[in-house]
Amino acid sequence: MKNPIITLTTDFGLKDPYVAEMKAVILNIKPDVRIVDLTHEIEKFNVKMGGYVLASAAPYFPKDTIHVVVVDPGVGTKRKPIIIKTKKAYYIGPDNGVLILAARKQGITSIYEISNRKLMLPRVSNTFHGRDIFAPAAAHLAKGVELSEFGPEIHEFTIPEFAKILRRKNKVVGEILHVDGFGNIITNFRGKELLKIGDVVCMELKDRQMKMKVCASYADVKPGEPLAIIGSHDFLEISINQGNASEEFSVKAGDKITIYRSCSNPEVD
Amino acid sequence: MKNPIITLTTDFGLKDPYVAEMKAVILNIKPDVRIVDLTHEIEKFNVKMGGYVLASAAPYFPKDTIHVVVVDPGVGTKRKPIIIKTKKAYYIGPDNGVLILAARKQGITSIYEISNRKLMLPRVSNTFHGRDIFAPAAAHLAKGVELSEFGPEIHEFTIPEFAKILRRKNKVVGEILHVDGFGNIITNFRGKELLKIGDVVCMELKDRQMKMKVCASYADVKPGEPLAIIGSHDFLEISINQGNASEEFSVKAGDKITIYRSCSNPEVD
Amino acid sequence: MKNPIITLTTDFGLKDPYVAEMKAVILNIKPDVRIVDLTHEIEKFNVKMGGYVLASAAPYFPKDTIHVVVVDPGVGTKRKPIIIKTKKAYYIGPDNGVLILAARKQGITSIYEISNRKLMLPRVSNTFHGRDIFAPAAAHLAKGVELSEFGPEIHEFTIPEFAKILRRKNKVVGEILHVDGFGNIITNFRGKELLKIGDVVCMELKDRQMKMKVCASYADVKPGEPLAIIGSHDFLEISINQGNASEEFSVKAGDKITIYRSCSNPEVD
Numbered sequence: 001m002k003n004p005i006i007t008l009t010t011d012f013g014l015k016d017p018y019v020a021e022m023k024a025v026i027l028n029i030k031p032d033v034r035i036v037d038l039t040h041e042i043e044k045f046n047v048k049m050g051g052y053v054l055a056s057a058a059p060y061f062p063k064d065t066i067h068v069v070v071v072d073p074g075v076g077t078k079r080k081p082i083i084i085k086t087k088k089a090y091y092i093g094p095d096n097g098v099l100i101l102a103a104r105k106q107g108i109t110s111i112y113e114i115s116n117r118k119l120m121l122p123r124v125s126n127t128f129h130g131r132d133i134f135a136p137a138a139a140h141l142a143k144g145v146e147l148s149e150f151g152p153e154i155h156e157f158t159i160p161e162f163a164k165i166l167r168r169k170n171k172v173v174g175e176i177l178h179v180d181g182f183g184n185i186i187t188n189f190r191g192k193e194l195l196k197i198g199d200v201v202c203m204e205l206k207d208r209q210m211k212m213k214v215c216a217s218y219a220d221v222k223p224g225e226p227l228a229i230i231g232s233h234d235f236l237e238i239s240i241n242q243g244n245a246s247e248e249f250s251v252k253a254g255d256k257i258t259i260y261r262s263c264s265n266p267e268v269d
Numbered sequence: 270m271k272n273p274i275i276t277l278t279t280d281f282g283l284k285d286p287y288v289a290e291m292k293a294v295i296l297n298i299k300p301d302v303r304i305v306d307l308t309h310e311i312e313k314f315n316v317k318m319g320g321y322v323l324a325s326a327a328p329y330f331p332k333d334t335i336h337v338v339v340v341d342p343g344v345g346t347k348r349k350p351i352i353i354k355t356k357k358a359y360y361i362g363p364d365n366g367v368l369i370l371a372a373r374k375q376g377i378t379s380i381y382e383i384s385n386r387k388l389m390l391p392r393v394s395n396t397f398h399g400r401d402i403f404a405p406a407a408a409h410l411a412k413g414v415e416l417s418e419f420g421p422e423i424h425e426f427t428i429p430e431f432a433k434i435l436r437r438k439n440k441v442v443g444e445i446l447h448v449d450g451f452g453n454i455i456t457n458f459r460g461k462e463l464l465k466i467g468d469v470v471c472m473e474l475k476d477r478q479m480k481m482k483v484c485a486s487y488a489d490v491k492p493g494e495p496l497a498i499i500g501s502h503d504f505l506e507i508s509i510n511q512g513n514a515s516e517e518f519s520v521k522a523g524d525k526i527t528i529y530r531s532c533s534n535p536e537v538d
Numbered sequence: 539m540k541n542p543i544i545t546l547t548t549d550f551g552l553k554d555p556y557v558a559e560m561k562a563v564i565l566n567i568k569p570d571v572r573i574v575d576l577t578h579e580i581e582k583f584n585v586k587m588g589g590y591v592l593a594s595a596a597p598y599f600p601k602d603t604i605h606v607v608v609v610d611p612g613v614g615t616k617r618k619p620i621i622i623k624t625k626k627a628y629y630i631g632p633d634n635g636v637l638i639l640a641a642r643k644q645g646i647t648s649i650y651e652i653s654n655r656k657l658m659l660p661r662v663s664n665t666f667h668g669r670d671i672f673a674p675a676a677a678h679l680a681k682g683v684e685l686s687e688f689g690p691e692i693h694e695f696t697i698p699e700f701a702k703i704l705r706r707k708n709k710v711v712g713e714i715l716h717v718d719g720f721g722n723i724i725t726n727f728r729g730k731e732l733l734k735i736g737d738v739v740c741m742e743l744k745d746r747q748m749k750m751k752v753c754a755s756y757a758d759v760k761p762g763e764p765l766a767i768i769g770s771h772d773f774l775e776i777s778i779n780q781g782n783a784s785e786e787f788s789v790k791a792g793d794k795i796t797i798y799r800s801c802s803n804p805e806v807d
Contacts, residue, residue, distance in 0.1 A: 017591045023574050024598035028600050036293070037289065038289040039288075056286040057289045075755065127755065181282035326555035
């Protein structure tokens with residue numbers, strides 16, 4: 001590969017030596033690879049958040065980027081380490097669904113189990129496959145090792161229960177996918193399917209009914225006022241101009257959100 | 270450019286995919302550039318803190334480094350995206366004053382608006398100009414695109430209201446510019462203009478009068494004791510040896526600080 | 539050096555410009571070096587934690603990696619800046635013990651004081667030797683400067699009081715070395731000397747007696763249940779499957795831990 005890039009997404013945080021150990025293992029095998037931290041602040045064991053963050057960022061990376069994700073509550077169990085090849089990139093991580101949202105967007109072409117011990121660290125621990133299995137796999141792949149050398153091709157894999165949308169005559173019910181560092185509330189509604197800029201949207205969030213405008217930019221309302229916006233990843237977001245919406249409305253990832261198709265009588269289903 | 274460096278300073282934090290998306294966009298356009306994180310922990314929307322941190326670090330970077338700053342409460346409004354060229358470096362960000370403190374120290378030679386859509390991402394969102402405008406501009410600049418291709422040269426730009434010093438017969442009044450991760454209180458007094466090592470300085474901080482020695486190093490006082498020191502960026506700092514001064518004195522960025530020219534009678538103006 | 543790597547371990551955090559300033563200084567001297575952040579989240583002034591984290595990660599890095607550590611409560615005092623050469627790597631930092639745990643594991647071959655002003659920044663502050671002394675030393679070393687040019691070889695150096703183990707007829711008493719971001723409690727017991735997988739271990743932690751199984755992986759117990767495990771660095775760890783052990787048991791680094799050789803009568807010494 002020319003100019004290979006490996007990205008790292010984990011729930012390890014930056015306080016511990018774990019991320020650096022993964023980088024060290026990669027640099028031993030492929031000294032000239034470029035490593036980009038996607039984030040290490042995924043909530044511990046939150047496969048859904050890992051999947052969302054990866055799917056947000058992956059489309060912006062160059063072709064053939066290798067994305068390594070270690071959000072792995074099942075480390076040490078029989079869940080398989082896998083490599084997914086898509087039309088645009090490679091995804092390496094545990095077969096727990098964390099890779100699927102990003103990979104499907106790009107079209108999955110094949111999936112391989114990582115079982116060849118020669119492409120792992122000599123000693124594989126039961127607690128840190130990021131360092132012992134996933135990092136070496138990414139580095140060997142960047143070095144040009146064929147997918148079929150890692151292990152058998154597989155055709156069954158875990159499809160995660162990602163946030164679903166419930167459509168009713170008068171409303172749609174979804175959930176909060178992620179709350180970002182600004183307190184923006186990112187929902188699982190595809191913004192453009194439901195709404196357009198200028199609409200007034202009536203919604204229910206944590207038993208609280210609200211009405212707000214779908215805006216083109218945060219500054220369309222005064223500082224401190226709420227707005228709906230179709231965010232940069234096409235999801236509908238609830239924000240407060242220069243404020244923190246998740247604190248104001250006391251919501252968190254996983255909470256339910258309802259949008260009414262009409263504001264005239266939001267109580268009627 | 271040879272060995273181009275792009276630095277990134279934002280208020281995005283590291284939990285979200287935003288920083289990685291900017292890096293991905295840059296690497297698509299200029300695969301061999303070096304990207305250095307200056308910090309992503311600027312307080313949300315705190316243009317003054319962003320300006321201070323950038324001005325602190327920028328002088329240490331090699332010639333022709335490209336500094337990208339995204340602390341941008343006005344994203345989506347008519348505030349212009351700009352590139353400032355100085356005698357030593359390039360600064361890219363919103364025209365809200367965040368670039369000025371650093372750029373002026375190096376001598377501004379010209380300022381250009383970024384308005385050429387061909388040098389942005391194909392789709393420009395209203396919420397994330399860091400990824401859609403500033404990151405591509407930095408990468409194209411590193412690649413050798415001429416400044417005049419980005420847009421028209423401009424001669425009016427925003428000068429921020431940075432912390433000012435008030436000089437009186439018997440005292441000077443300034444403010445706290447920044448509290449660092451160690452709790453060191455960084456004031457906007459140029460240390461060497463006012464004081465020299467060995468002086469005893471009388472000050473008022475949040476209605477509390479204090480006397481302390483200007484020291485050459487933290488260890489000139491016992492652990493737990495306060496001291497004044499001329500910090501590594503020439504600003505006067507208030508610290509506690511191996512302790513946290515901002516917690517001890519309950520102060521934060523923006524608070525007022527008064528230094529008396531003589532300790533004999535600090536009450537008289 | 540070919541493909542030189544410099545790692546950085548500090549207690550600076552990521553909010554301030556300090557880490558970026560060190561990188562800028564390095565890149566001025568040696569533009570093509572690779573810089574890897576080991577961590578910047580060492581607890582302020584915690585030399586023991588810095589030493590532990592460095593010793594955990596250093597073995598995974600390629601030969602001739604240069605490790606810079608700035609956990610330096612004595613900055614500005616007479617403590618010496620040093621370079622330690624081992625059979626595998628170089629360690630640069632203050633002579634306060636922080637480098638020793640990692641360096642000893644690899645076999646120390648020589649130690650030099652850094653005293654040559656020509657290999658420091660032109661102006662050396664009393665508060666930031668990371669930028670003014672240690673970063674330039676690392677970059678010059680990566681560039682090929684001989685160790686003897688930095689200053690005199692020295693034969694006396696600080697050996698830190700790291701956590702010790704007390705062995706008694708019926709028990710061993712150690713301490714908690716580190717609590718990681720998952721809440722895993724890392725003790726200073728070498729796991730394999732004391733225990734093997736399948737053993738039941740009786741211990742006392744903060745006046746609370748507990749019994750738990752030594753497991754091969756977290757998933758050997760149900761989510762929420764405690765277990766003992768020999769971690770990826772060979773230390774005995776106390777964890778909770780998908781939970782936070784340090785919160786559950788209210789312990790922190792430095793706390794005492796006792797392991798009884800037999801569970802039959804743990805009270806008898």
